[in-house]
Amino acid sequence: MADPMQNEKLKSALGPAEGCPPLEQLVRALEASEGDAWRKAAEDHTATCSHCRGELALMREFVEASPRPDEARNVNWIAGRLAKQRVFRPSRQRLSFFFGARAWAAAACLVLVAAGAFYLPRGPGLPSPAGAGEGVMRSQALELVAPLGDIPQKPAEFRWRAVPGAVRYQVRLMEVDRSEIWRGEATDAFLSIPAPVLALMPPGRTLLWEGSAWDQSGKALGTSGTRSFRVNLDSR
Amino acid sequence: MTTRYSGVDAPRRFLVAESTSTATIETMEDLSDEELVVRYRQDADSPAGERYINELFRRYHTRVATWCYRLAGDRDSAADHAQEIFLKAYTHLNSFRGDAKFSTWIYMIARNHCYNEFRSRAARPAHTSEDIVLTDLVDDRAENVEEALARMESAESVRALLAQTLDDTEHKVMTLHYGEELTLDAVTRMLGLTNASGAKAYIVSARRKLSVALRRWNTRQQRETS
Numbered sequence: 001m002a003d004p005m006q007n008e009k010l011k012s013a014l015g016p017a018e019g020c021p022p023l024e025q026l027v028r029a030l031e032a033s034e035g036d037a038w039r040k041a042a043e044d045h046t047a048t049c050s051h052c053r054g055e056l057a058l059m060r061e062f063v064e065a066s067p068r069p070d071e072a073r074n075v076n077w078i079a080g081r082l083a084k085q086r087v088f089r090p091s092r093q094r095l096s097f098f099f100g101a102r103a104w105a106a107a108a109c110l111v112l113v114a115a116g117a118f119y120l121p122r123g124p125g126l127p128s129p130a131g132a133g134e135g136v137m138r139s140q141a142l143e144l145v146a147p148l149g150d151i152p153q154k155p156a157e158f159r160w161r162a163v164p165g166a167v168r169y170q171v172r173l174m175e176v177d178r179s180e181i182w183r184g185e186a187t188d189a190f191l192s193i194p195a196p197v198l199a200l201m202p203p204g205r206t207l208l209w210e211g212s213a214w215d216q217s218g219k220a221l222g223t224s225g226t227r228s229f230r231v232n233l234d235s236r
Numbered sequence: 237m238t239t240r241y242s243g244v245d246a247p248r249r250f251l252v253a254e255s256t257s258t259a260t261i262e263t264m265e266d267l268s269d270e271e272l273v274v275r276y277r278q279d280a281d282s283p284a285g286e287r288y289i290n291e292l293f294r295r296y297h298t299r300v301a302t303w304c305y306r307l308a309g310d311r312d313s314a315a316d317h318a319q320e321i322f323l324k325a326y327t328h329l330n331s332f333r334g335d336a337k338f339s340t341w342i343y344m345i346a347r348n349h350c351y352n353e354f355r356s357r358a359a360r361p362a363h364t365s366e367d368i369v370l371t372d373l374v375d376d377r378a379e380n381v382e383e384a385l386a387r388m389e390s391a392e393s394v395r396a397l398l399a400q401t402l403d404d405t406e407h408k409v410m411t412l413h414y415g416e417e418l419t420l421d422a423v424t425r426m427l428g429l430t431n432a433s434g435a436k437a438y439i440v441s442a443r444r445k446l447s448v449a450l451r452r453w454n455t456r457q458q459r460e461t462s
């Protein structure tokens with residue numbers, strides 16, 4: 001039978017080597033005009049690199065993916081759901097979600113932080129980009145109410161205790177490595193959770209969240225600690 | 237312009253700019269993915285900006301849905317994964333710098349998301365009975381591929397040998413199974429392989445080819461050293 005240690009040789013040959021360019025660069029180079037030195041280098045590399053050949057072939061598989069007749073019904077259903085549940089609609093709600101376009105400009109720098117978190121896993125000790133200074137954190141804590149710990153079903157909203165003088169609250173939802181996956185704002189002590197965000201809470205997945213409170217002048221009044229929750233596995 | 241873009245059945249073509257002097261009409265479809273990102277950034281604060289981003293993502297709905305459906309194998313969890321991918325794409329859109337193609341960028345997000353999810357979900361021991369069956373299927377006369385590969389000292393040589401020996405489908409299957417540790421079932425679904433034994437058949441053929449290539453390589457090495 002196959003020895004796992006020997007299969008490691010295959011695994012490492014199919015993984016990236018030091019000389020492998022990022023896939024984005026490789027794709028660009030291969031599309032450069034014929035005779036271009038950049039393209040030639042990319043072609044030479046791909047001819048002798050099983051990793052890059054595999055990655056390129058898989059990327060084409062994705063780019064050219066179209067459902068077979070036996071898949072079409074289900075794929076169309078999924079695509080329809082994606083189109084319906086777009087989170088990028090102009091928000092006319094009282095609550096202004098992070099995904100509302102209006103919040104985009106203000107949040108752009110914060111997204112940059114989140115993007116960094118996506119590509120470079122962050123340690124749990126890194127500071128929150130929410131903007132609340134440490135002194136503020138000492139002065140007044142925001143108490144989170146729900147969801148906390150193991151919960152029987154997906155939560156409809158985030159809830160916390162109102163902070164005197166606060167006119168705006170912000171909630172951050174994070175993966176366990178603290179990379180942010182969603183951010184929302186509220187004027188009261190709760191925030192409804194939109195459907196696409198609920199989809200990020202499958203049973204058994206632990207997520208973190210934290211909140212912060214702001215006054216009329218934009219001064220941070222307090223922030224909560226980070227708390228975790230998880231929808232029970234038997235809630236399906 | 238009064239056309240509003242909302243819902244699944246909204247028309248794909250609608251005006252984004254109109255010049256009365258030249259009577260040229262530019263539609264969303266005329267814009268490349270990368271141009272849509274630029275327009276979105278310019279108008280991020282308005283409903284127009286949202287139309288750009290919705291059009292951009294709409295172009296990938298079917299591809300991401302197909303990809304997720306093949307990997308997940310069931311409609312509901314595929315839909316959840318597809319949503320997560322678009323949410324990640326939106327959240328990290330600022331990291332798209334335009335020096336890559338948007339299709340490559342969103343593919344990377346889908347790829348990282350799905351491989352992580354399905355690798356952890358499989359949570360199988362690294363090598364299972366699948367491998368045993370595979371080894372049994374390999375031609376008895378052929379040298380054991382792993383043993384022969386283990387004798388190749390340089391990783392570069394193994395990499396080049398694989399690149400020169402296997403075709404695209406074999407590369408995809410080997411990368412997903414050995415590189416990304418997806419189960420053969422998942423690989424079969426993902427690549428839409430419709431042959432009777434799916435990914436397994438491609439692994440068997442890849443290993444046969446490798447076995448032959450390794451024998452040639454060994455012969456050449458012996459000739460060179462003698």
Ligand SMILES: [Zn+2]
Binds near residue numbers: 050052
């Ligand atoms: Zn490479």
